[in-house]
Every structure is written in C-alpha cells, then in structure tokens.
Amino acid sequence: MSRYSALALLREALRGNAGWAPAWREPEPAPAYDVVIVGGGGHGLATAHYLAQVYGLTNVAVLEKGYVGSGNVGRNTTIVRSNYLLEGNNPFYELSMKLWEGLEQDLNFNAMVSQRGVINLFHTDGQRDAYRRRGNAMRLHGVDAEILDVPALRRMLPMLDFDTARFPIKGGLIQRRGGTVRHDAVAWGYARAASSRGVDVIPHCEVTGIRREGERAVALETTRGTIRCGKLALATAGHSSVTAAMLGLTLPIESHVLQAFVSEGLKPFIDHVVTFGAGHFYVSQSDKGGLVFGGDIDGYNSYAQRGGLAVVEDVIEAGVAMIPALSRAKALRSWGGVMDMSMDGSPIIDRALENVYLNAGWCYGGFKATPASGLCFAHLIATGEPHPTARAFRLDRFASGAVLDEKGVGAQPNLH
Numbered sequence: 001m002s003r004y005s006a007l008a009l010l011r012e013a014l015r016g017n018a019g020w021a022p023a024w025r026e027p028e029p030a031p032a033y034d035v036v037i038v039g040g041g042g043h044g045l046a047t048a049h050y051l052a053q054v055y056g057l058t059n060v061a062v063l064e065k066g067y068v069g070s071g072n073v074g075r076n077t078t079i080v081r082s083n084y085l086l087e088g089n090n091p092f093y094e095l096s097m098k099l100w101e102g103l104e105q106d107l108n109f110n111a112m113v114s115q116r117g118v119i120n121l122f123h124t125d126g127q128r129d130a131y132r133r134r135g136n137a138m139r140l141h142g143v144d145a146e147i148l149d150v151p152a153l154r155r156m157l158p159m160l161d162f163d164t165a166r167f168p169i170k171g172g173l174i175q176r177r178g179g180t181v182r183h184d185a186v187a188w189g190y191a192r193a194a195s196s197r198g199v200d201v202i203p204h205c206e207v208t209g210i211r212r213e214g215e216r217a218v219a220l221e222t223t224r225g226t227i228r229c230g231k232l233a234l235a236t237a238g239h240s241s242v243t244a245a246m247l248g249l250t251l252p253i254e255s256h257v258l259q260a261f262v263s264e265g266l267k268p269f270i271d272h273v274v275t276f277g278a279g280h281f282y283v284s285q286s287d288k289g290g291l292v293f294g295g296d297i298d299g300y301n302s303y304a305q306r307g308g309l310a311v312v313e314d315v316i317e318a319g320v321a322m323i324p325a326l327s328r329a330k331a332l333r334s335w336g337g338v339m340d341m342s343m344d345g346s347p348i349i350d351r352a353l354e355n356v357y358l359n360a361g362w363c364y365g366g367f368k369a370t371p372a373s374g375l376c377f378a379h380l381i382a383t384g385e386p387h388p389t390a391r392a393f394r395l396d397r398f399a400s401g402a403v404l405d406e407k408g409v410g411a412q413p414n415l416h
C-alpha cells in the first residue's frame with residue numbers, strides 16, 4: 001500500500017489524481033480465521049490494527065454488517081479527553097489520549113487530531129469542589145488539568161452568557177490536551193492500516209447466528225456464508241446485547257439512542273470544546289464551520305438510529321441558556337446512534353467464554369477510548385491476559401459489586 005505524503009499529493013495532483021489505490025482491500029470472506037472480530041466500528045478496526053501491528057496476528061477478519069464506519073464511530077460528536085476521576089478509568093483514558101497524540105503518524109492517515117482544549121463549566125460552589133477534586137485526581141495521574149476563573153473564561157469564551165444567566169458561570173475545568181478528532185477518518189485510518197498488514201475488512205457481512213459448542217464459539221452464520229473462528233471478538237457497541245444473545249449470554253447493558261446536531265456553517269466562533277454544567281450540553285465547531293453539539297440520551301431503550309423531539313428541545317434549550325446567540329443559528333441536521341449503556345457507565349473488556357472476548361459498554365464516551373480499547377482488547381485476545389491498564393473493566397464486577405461508577409448515580413444506565 002502506498003504511503004500518503006506531501007510528495008504523493010503533489011505527484012497525484014500533476015497526473016489528475018489517477019493513481020490513488022483504494023484505501024483498503026474488501027476481499028471475499030475466507031472459510032476460517034484465527035480471530036474473527038464482529039463489528040467494523042472504531043473499536044473493532046482498532047483491535048484488528050493492534051492485533052496485526054503489535055501482536056503479529058494477521059489471519060484476522062473484521063465483519064461489519066453495514067459499510068465501514070456506519071455505526072457510532074461515524075456518528076459521534078468527535079470529542080476526545082482523559083478528564084476522568086476514578087482510578088480504574090483515568091489511566092486507561094490517558095493511554096488513549098497518548099495514542100491519539102501519535103495516531104496520525106502511526107496510521108499514516110490524517111485524522112485531524114485537534115487538541116483545542118475541553119472546558120467543563122461549573123455554576124455552583126458544590127460543582128467547583130467536584131471539578132477541583134476531579135482536576136486533582138487527573139494531576140495525580142500525570143494528566144493536565146487547570147481551573148479557570150471567570151475573567152479567564154470571559155477572555156476565552158466571550159459568547160457565553162455571563163451576565164444574565166439563570167445559572168451564573170463560576171469557573172471551569174480545562175484539559176488543554178483534550179479536543180476533537182475527525183471520527184470517520186479514524187475508522188478509515190484503522191481499516192487501511194489493518195488491511196495493509198493482511199487483515200480482511202469485510203463490510204456488508206452481518207452475523208446472524210453463532211454456533212457454540214460447550215464454552216467455545218466455533219463458527220459464525222453470516223449473510224455471506226459460514227465462517228469458522230479460532231477466537232471470536234465481539235465489538236458491536238449498541239448491538240452488544242444482540243450479538244451476545246446469539247451465544248446465550250445476557251449482558252448488564254441497555255441500548256439507548258444518543259442524538260447529535262450540527263448547525264449551518266458559521267465563521268470561527270468557538271475555539272474549544274465547551275460543556276455546560278447546569279444542564280447537559282456540549283459543543284465544538286468543525287473545520288467546515290458547523291457547530292457540532294449534543295446532550296442527553298433518549299431515556300428509553302431503542303435500537304433505532306434516530307431519536308425523539310423531547311431531547312431535541314432539551315438540548316437546544318441548554319445550548320441557548322449557555323450561548324444565547326445560538327438561537328440565531330439554523331440547525332442543519334440531527335442524527336442518532338445506538339449506545340451500549342452499561343449499568344455503572346464504564347466499559348467491559350473481558351473474556352466472556354473460553355474463546356470469546358467482549359468489548360462493550362462504552363456508553364456515550366467510547367470514541368475517545370478507541371485507540372486504548374483497540375490496544376487493550378488486542379492484548380487480551382492475543383495473550384489471554386487483561387492489559388494492565390484495563391484490568392478494572394471486568395464483566396464480573398457487576399456480580400461482585402466492585403463497580404466503576406464515575407458519576408455516582410448507581411445502576412441507572414439512562415443517568416450515566
């Protein structure tokens with residue numbers, strides 16, 4: 001596979017862009033693979049890349065029921081950060097942040113990694129204490145965190161409602177290394193890198209059944225025939241409970257829709273990712289000028305990739321409370337993705353059966369986790385041992401009670 005470079009761009013510009021090869025191969029499925037990964041989203045593709053690059057496993061297939069990137073990886077609001085509080089989460093998300101920082105070089109792909117800073121606003125003294133605590137926990141783990149006072153915020157974010165707000169802004173927590181990454185470029189970059197090392201990336205191949213013998217999965221029934229597997233890795237995000245049910249497994253996961261929105265293109269307006277502390281709202285501006293924003297999940301279970309009007313109203317209301325000028329922008333479109341909400345809001349990277357591995361429970365924070373999730377899942381599949389950074393993401397924590405409840409709201413998926 002040819003390398004992308006400034007020289008290649010120049011060469012192709014001079015010859016009418018006739019020499020670009022497809023970014024990845026899309027071969028017919030083989031009858032059997034050492035490892036079959038179900039789900040060609042960010043996590044499945046990243047896992048395939050690290051299996052090949054780090055662990056030398058290349059007799060691997062990624063089966064995707066739609067096109068590559070048609071799931072949540074291409075639907076999210078592109079925010080990456082590692083501003084986590086809990087011991088089990090923080091080092092994992094920081095590993096991911098470090099991998100983001102070197103991702104474009106690793107994949108030889110422009111993923112538009114933009115470390116523009118993520119600012120969480122706070123509006124009460126109690127929230128200030130909570131954010132100070134979170135910031136201190138981050139710094140203890142070597143992660144950058146700073147508290148911003150109101151004069152600093154006024155300079156950085158003059159468009160916020162400071163003077164007439166119902167919930168006055170009292171400051172913010174900033175992680176300057178946080179920011180955004182172009183989501184579908186991440187899927188394409190991982191697909192290309194994995195494919196170039198010999199992994200078969202197979203779109204339009206839906207898994208419809210899994211043949212199980214005792215504690216082992218032996219073959220997958222797919223819309224493109226039967227495929228035998230040495231090891232099976234499930235990375236199906238919002239459909240985790242559906243694919244696990246094919247093995248007779250019930251997961252501590254509920255599926256909910258999360259919606260996102262984009263406005264018409266505007267001149268540069270917001271330089272950072274900003275989150276509202278007095279409601280659920282987060283916003284950044286894309287390079288095309290659209291304001292990309294979102295809020296809460298729809299509070300009912302669904303596998304539909306679209307949401308309801310109640311959440312549309314709630315999100316826009318919070319947005320206008322934070323940035324009154326938003327009321328003048330036109331919303332261009334909205335869409336939805338299916339979230340695999342775990343009972344404690346934290347993910348699962350674990351073995352589920354003798355040769356079956358599970359990557360699930362990402363809630364609405366799994367995009368930022370993509371590189372670390374792929375690396376840690378590949379480690380587990382290749383070595384049989386959990387990656388040291390992902391030891392806390394065990395399936396049995398829901399039985400033992402050793403949960404990782406970052407928000408402290410209990411077993412209520414719609415609140416995480």
Ligand SMILES: Cc1cc2nc3c(=O)[nH]c(=O)nc-3n(C[C@H](O)[C@H](O)[C@H](O)COP(=O)(O)OP(=O)(O)OC[C@H]3O[C@@H](n4cnc5c(N)ncnc54)[C@H](O)[C@@H]3O)c2cc1C
Nearest residue numbers: 039041042043065071072073076077079207337366367368
């Ligand atoms: C609107 C929205 C905003 C979000 N914002 C953020 C954010 O700003 N930051 C952040 O960190 N996270 C965010 N997330 C969450 C994040 O996108 C997800 O947690 C993450 O993408 C899930 O992992 P994935 O990329 O592997 O999922 P997906 O891309 O959904 O991949 C799973 C794949 O499995 C495939 N599949 C399912 N069943 C089968 C089957 N039977 N056979 C074959 N294939 C199958 C699906 O088609 C899908 O492509 C957001 C999500 C949404 C929807």
